[in-house]
Amino acid sequence: MSALEVVRPGPLALVEDLGRPGWSAVGVGRSGAADRAAYQLANRLLANDEGAAAVEVTLGGLEVVARGGDVWVAVTGAPVDLVVGTRAADPYAAVCVRDGERLRLGMPRAGLRSYVGVRGGVDVPAVLGSRSRDVLAGIGPDPLAAGDVLPIGRPPAEYPRVDAVPVPPFEDEVVLRVVRGPRDEWVRDPDGLVRTGWTAASQSDRVGMRLDGPRLALAVTDRQLPSEGAYRGAVQVPPSGQPVVFLADHPVTGGYPVVGVVVDADVDRAAQVRPGQRLRMRWV
Incomplete structure (x- = not known):
């Protein structure tokens, strides 16, 4: 099974999906990706189910290594400089990280949160039906740390229909x-x-x-x-x-x-x- 091994998490990296609706009566909020549109776009670029878990990265700095096979990723949200192995890669595009290669995210040029979607989704255990980290309730997967290994789920049957999409504008105000x-x-x-x-x-x-x-x-x-x-x-x-x-x-x-x-x-x-x-x- 392919996986991503965390080398450096950056300031804050969390596993997020669409959240866990339906639990507010017992004091648990929905949580999920903070920028839902960017998160869902990463999944669409990879032909994932819309609720496949991804990594939400605050202010860049994430470094991961592909283990157990090639891994296809798409990085959306706050636009960052991407390096795969020794070559530059484009954000808002489907990118192949070869087995053993390292993916590095730089500091965003604008915005705050980037989303690293993985073809097949991040397959960590779900809590109350979701793989999202809720920082207020303290439930869901812990914030990523160096040495963590993120298993990747079975890739979808469909293949991506586009290679890349335009990077949206980020306003100063x-x-x-x-x-x-x-x-x-x-x-x-x-x-x-x-x-x-x-x-x-x-x-x-x-x-x-x-x-x-x-x-x-x-x-x-x-x-x-x-x-x-x-x-x-x-x-x-x-x-x-x-x-x-x-x-x-x-x-x-x-x-x-x-x-x-x-x-x-x-x-x-x-x-x-x-x-x-x-x-x-x-x-x-």
């Missing part, structure tokens, strides 16, 4: 579309969310992107909201007044007011915003 509410009356000036620009804070992670900027003052200070269901893309305002955009590993409930919700397609774009990068929001 991201604009996220947001719908209002449902608790915008708990904030004195909810339009402050779209009136100004924000900076992604260094504390951002897969749980949520914390925003630095003007404080959004709460209109209700003498009581608290009861905890209610939380949603991917929700923009929550804690007592600090600095909003948080919930991402893949958000909690299943929350008690701070939600002033808006990022349009679902734009949550993938939010997952590619680097700490220190500027962004804006606009109502839709």
Whole structure:
């Protein structure tokens, strides 16, 4: 059986798939790839099932070696310089890593998270029906470390129909579309969310992107909201007044007011915003 042996994991490398829906009643969120569109594109380039597990790499630096046979990979998401053995390879393309060759990912030129899809998928044991690592709940495969060996599943019967696709643009300042509410009356000036620009804070992670900027003052200070269901893309305002955009590993409930919700397609774009990068929001 072919496999990938981890030489260097980089800052953070996680096995992710489409997540584990249906467990929120027992306190377990869906999790899954932070940028679902990029993850699914990697699988399409390899003719995988759409839910085949891949490796989510934050800020590059991953190095792996093919073991037990040739391995076909496709790297999407944040565009990186790829080296296979001694030759350069293109991102957003199906690439063959020969048995014993090393695949290296450089630092992304833009964006935050890259996805290494493998033809056949990463075949680690599933937890509650998913191979995703949930960093908040602490379930799923551990973050990758040097020496880990990732078994690869049986390749699909179909072959890829394209060799490569164009690398999408990554903006210097991201604009996220947001719908209002449902608790915008708990904030004195909810339009402050779209009136100004924000900076992604260094504390951002897969749980949520914390925003630095003007404080959004709460209109209700003498009581608290009861905890209610939380949603991917929700923009929550804690007592600090600095909003948080919930991402893949958000909690299943929350008690701070939600002033808006990022349009679902734009949550993938939010997952590619680097700490220190500027962004804006606009109502839709």
